[in-house]
Amino acid sequence: MDTQDLTRMLHTKNDSKIVLLVADGLGGLPVEPNGPTELEAARTPNLDSLAAQGVSGLSIPIKPGITPGSGPGHLGLFGYDPLKFLIGRGVLEATGIGFGVNQGDVAIRCNFCTLDANGNICDRRAGRIPTEESAPLAKLLGERVKIPGVEVIVEPVKEHRFVVIFRGEGLGAAVDDTDPQKTGVPPLAPVAHDEPSKKTAGIAQEFYSQAVKVLADQPKANGLTMRGFATKPHIPTYEEVYGVRAAAIAVYPMYKGLAKLVGMDVIGAPGTLEEEIDVLAKAWNDYDFFFVHFKYTDSRGEDGNFEAKVKMIEEFDSVLPRVAALKPDVLIVTGDHSTPAKLASHSWHPVPTLLVSDVCRPDGCTTFGEKAAICGGLGQFEAIHLMPLALANAGRLEKFGA
């Protein structure tokens, strides 16, 4: 029995509202000895005030020392064991553009490539063809390729990348990549490793044959390779495991896609954090749980720009009174991982986290930051435990055993 078995069994319903605010890549590092982290350097009166009311701690995204990508990072925050729910490359790519992969779909990450007169690959990325040129070609493939018994969906991504989804019955995903990882040879034939995947490989072969005809006159993108054949793992929904109607509010497609994977409704079309809070306020009566994603703390961390990340944290801080004004029963602020400007990348460092409710146990923390959170009452905990804590604080979990 795992934690989700417990919440599946114990959850109950009430009128409470839970808000999970995720500042992507929130945690950081000092850039000089004894210096502050980005969060500690930022002026965050609202976060500090929440820390004083609530309980703080440090969230370990996966396991100590493990740096997560956005997929596992968010699955963990959503309470899904990221070591159990593995999302294959094709599905992640589709999710990243906000495409809703269905159970049973096979999603494949594809690259346009350039073939020479003999059908050998001479450029594995079709000269890094710009998106303006590649997107119409992807669309064209989606319109022209017809395979009996299966729906073929083609979605542009960026530059030479696109995604193909085969939607049909009994398709497996144990199919090897067709990218030979070198030039001077043709793309490999798709090789399947079990019966359902043989069907997929046949479809993939047919897709390739039709596609090269459609692309025959293209100067650069006249071929393609396929990688990361994947089906969506069976992921139970938020409604199933937590009994909440959940909404996701995000600007970037990847986070909308991840939220869809766990059965959240993606609502609104916000372009800024302020607009995200507008969407939150408007939908307040329609959902029990809200996931609100703020991207730019991570982006500026990835840029290696300490000062810019500090500013993004301050921008994030500034909208908190609008969230608090909605009077959520449980308000959580965290990140899916750390993105220290010093490293200009995601990292494994635990993420400062705070939880405020009427029934949390305050811990004496008066500021929100990496150092302060060490002595927070939530301690250091694996991110997957955050959802049960949220539900408990919302009065949404029954007692386990008599």
Next chain:
Amino acid sequence: MDTQDLTRMLHTKNDSKIVLLVADGLGGLPVEPNGPTELEAARTPNLDSLAAQGVSGLSIPIKPGITPGSGPGHLGLFGYDPLKFLIGRGVLEATGIGFGVNQGDVAIRCNFCTLDANGNICDRRAGRIPTEESAPLAKLLGERVKIPGVEVIVEPVKEHRFVVIFRGEGLGAAVDDTDPQKTGVPPLAPVAHDEPSKKTAGIAQEFYSQAVKVLADQPKANGLTMRGFATKPHIPTYEEVYGVRAAAIAVYPMYKGLAKLVGMDVIGAPGTLEEEIDVLAKAWNDYDFFFVHFKYTDSRGEDGNFEAKVKMIEEFDSVLPRVAALKPDVLIVTGDHSTPAKLASHSWHPVPTLLVSDVCRPDGCTTFGEKAAICGGLGQFEAIHLMPLALANAGRLEKFGA
């Protein structure tokens, strides 16, 4: 390999004495912002002094956010994974009245009900018949019902509730409840889901037939329903997994029953905490490990009475010098869960815990309370890790590996 596999393999014997003092529902919450919890408000010079000598921390009964009942809460403290050792309703009910369920017994929670002239239920709880009336009826059933090949034990509980135990060979417990959960219909026939349970269902049917004859003249309790058919899970004993002779000292039957489940001897018949310590002192030379249970911290928390719970904590504190005078090698003070008066119920909040031994690593804590324990040397830990810590501090665990 889990923690109990380790202790089973590594435990060794010596003359040390371990005392586990459980103040039920010890952890609490402030009732006003920045206020103290019950434990922080209580005057506890002895606990504070132990905290200064020893090492403190916060025990997570099950998993973060999960509120345990008394069963899982105590199994956790005893070092048995409460998500693995699940105690069915019938066994818990029997345990709650201190009845020792054997391996292979099927225990069933029963309700007296009232049947009309057509044999349909007209009152599912027999008019909430008082215990003075129902207990003799339960005894009568135990005397009169005779089923070949199986021992039938009937134990009164309270009001309309009683417990039936079938003791025999090859009995399963996959039998549905016979309570139809409504009136106007007769009790359901017991339906079994596997072969061993068919035998049980046959016995249950025979029990019912004989019982309604015995009860025929009763004005209220002339029928019965059966719920929560359960067998005792295989629970290894304290002797097996820890190599200690363990004694339990408790006032309430539930805790005696839980201790019996893990193979402790239940000793004495104390009615007060002082009497519990008398029993402890008297049995000091006969056991290696003592579990002493104090109920009223939980009771007053359940009442929602902050001040009364504070008083109970002070009463608990006052006996500690008597325990310390016995010079246990390891003394642990904890609770099975929190019961904040603010919530008037069990809760998920971690429980302040202290451990004192000659070889613990003191942590600078000088008081015993929720906030102080956050920075304690035990950190936040799942309750099942307490027993290995106790054994280690008692010099009762060998090195793992060379």
